[in-house]
Amino acid sequence: MAxxxxxxxxxxEDDGIRVDRWFTRNFPNISFxxxxxxxxxxxxxxxxxxxxxxxRVLAEQEIRFPDLTELESKPQNKLRAEMTLHPKxxxxxxxxxxxxxxxxxxxxxxxxxxxxxxQGGTKVGVSLDDLLPFLKFESADRPKLIHRLxxxxxxxxxxxxxxxxxxELSELIRTKQMNKTYLAILCGVPEVHTGEIDLPLAKExxxxxxxxxxxxxxxxxxxxxxxxxxxxxxxxxxxxxxITGKTHQLRVHSASMNCPILGDEKYNNKEQTFEFEQKLYLxxxxxxxxxxxxxxxxxxxxxxxxxDMLDRFGLRI
Numbered sequence: 009m010a011x012x013x014x015x016x017x018x019x020x021e022d023d024g025i026r027v028d029r030w031f032t033r034n035f036p037n038i039s040f041x042x043x044x045x046x047x048x049x050x051x052x053x054x055x056x057x058x059x060x061x062x063x064r065v066l067a068e069q070e071i072r073f074p075d076l077t078e079l080e081s082k083p084q085n086k087l088r089a090e091m092t093l094h095p096k097x098x099x100x101x102x103x104x105x106x107x108x109x110x111x112x113x114x115x116x117x118x119x120x121x122x123x124x125x126x127q128g129g130t131k132v133g134v135s136l137d138d139l140l141p142f143l144k145f146e147s148a149d150r151p152k153l154i155h156r157l158x159x160x161x162x163x164x165x166x167x168x169x170x171x172x173x174x175x176e177l178s179e180l181i182r183t184k185q186m187n188k189t190y191l192a193i194l195c196g197v198p199e200v201h202t203g204e205i206d207l208p209l210a211k212e213x214x215x216x217x218x219x220x221x222x223x224x225x226x227x228x229x230x231x232x233x234x235x236x237x238x239x240x241x242x243x244x245x246x247x248x249x250x251i252t253g254k255t256h257q258l259r260v261h262s263a264s265m266n267c268p269i270l271g272d273e274k275y276n277n278k279e280q281t282f283e284f285e286q287k288l289y290l291x292x293x294x295x296x297x298x299x300x301x302x303x304x305x306x307x308x309x310x311x312x313x314x315x316d317m318l319d320r321f322g323l324r325i
Contacts, residue, residue: 012075023067025182027052027059030071032154032178036171038076040153041127041137046073062255094134100124101139110306114173115166116143116151117295119308122162122287126153140167154178158256160271163190163292163308180297181253187296190248190258191236191310191325193289193317195278196267197244201235205261209254219274220256222264229254231261239321242282243270247293258290270317282320285313 022030031043043052043061050058053072054065065071103121110117118136120126125135140151151167152174166186168174180186210226211218230251238244244267248258259275262268268276270289291314295306310318318324 013072014075015070015072018065018067018069018071020067022065024064026061027054027063027065027071028061029178029182030065032152033175033182035076036152036168036174036178039137039150041135042076044127097134097139100134101142104136104139104143109164109308110304111145113147114169114299115177116169117306118165118167120157120162120165120292122160122311125159126156126165132159136165143167144169155181155253157292158259158288158290160288161290161292162311162314164188164295164306165292166295166306177297177299180299184251185297188250188292189294189296190250191291191293191314192246192248192258192262193270193314193321193323194244194246194262194265194267195242195270195276195280196265197238197241198233198235198246198265198267203233205229205231205233205264207261207264209257209260211255220254220260222260227254228252229257229261231257233261236325237323239323243321243323245318245321245323245325284317287311287313289314289317 018030022033025033027047028040028043031038046052047059047061051074052059054063055069056072104118107119107121108116109119120136125132127137128135137153140153143151147169149170151169152171154166154168154174154177157163157165166177168177177186207222207229208224208226209220209229210223212221212223232249232251234247236245236247250257256275259269259272263275268278270276270284271287291308291310293308297304
């Protein structure tokens with residue numbers, strides 16, 4: 009039987025949000041992985057044009073996609089939550105469970121380790137999203153991603169435990185009512201110790217190498233930062249607050265100050281005169297939100313390699 013194709017006009021209240029956020033808001037039972045896969049295959053169209061999950065929708069545009077209810081009801085997807093975990097992933101799942109920072113009936117907060125991809129891809133063996141069916145605990149619903157961290161970034165990652173919470177938490181993110189604080193070790197010391205970086209960013213591809221660059225053609229990206237401590241001109245510990253949430257925003261904005269993040273193989277071209285464990289020294293440290301009238305503050309302890317580097321430089325939070 010042919011799969012039904014949905015044609016939906018974007019409402020004014022959804023104007024300007026990302027495609028993935030549009031689906032989270034309007035179809036909260038559909039996983040981010042499914043949305044990303046459909047976008048990659050060209051099965052999601054906006055005014056007949058292909059989209060990425062980060063594409064912004066505009067009011068009155070028509071979004072076209074296969075009926076996701078039918079797709080999710082196919083046997084291979086229907087059984088996904090009941091599948092057997094591969095033996096080699098048991099230790100990874102156990103580590104994730106040990107790194108749960110907060111849990112209530114609506115959300116989980118995980119201290120994600122560096123090196124764990126949040127979602128699947130061509131070079132990803134197993135992702136956090138693949139393991140979410142095994143983190144249901146007493147809930148009947150499969151947990152759902154509401155935001156992402158780069159594979160090499162560690163720290164607080166929130167996951168919704170039901171469809172309603174997924175929609176509500178995504179709305180908090182969209183309306184900037186969820187505050188995230190990051191810590192990073194930079195190579196060098198910013199000339200101005202407290203300030204804002206307001207530089208537009210856009211993805212660019214050059215000879216199959218995709219990166220994010222500062223360009224007038226990009227979308228506005230705003231970061232607030234504060235130098236907490238520094239060691240001569242060698243390194244600094246910097247607190248970042250994301251005002252916007254663009255891909256690689258902190259990494260590119262740090263490099264724009266000629267103080268790239270230590271261990272950033274994509275945006276750090278500085279030659280280091282000291283040895284360090286090859287990690288990205290960027291950590292999602294604290295997430296604050298008010299949910300259902302409750303103030304929630306979630307803090308992720310720093311990884312050992314991060315703390316060791318702070319000690320080596322004599323840096324203090």
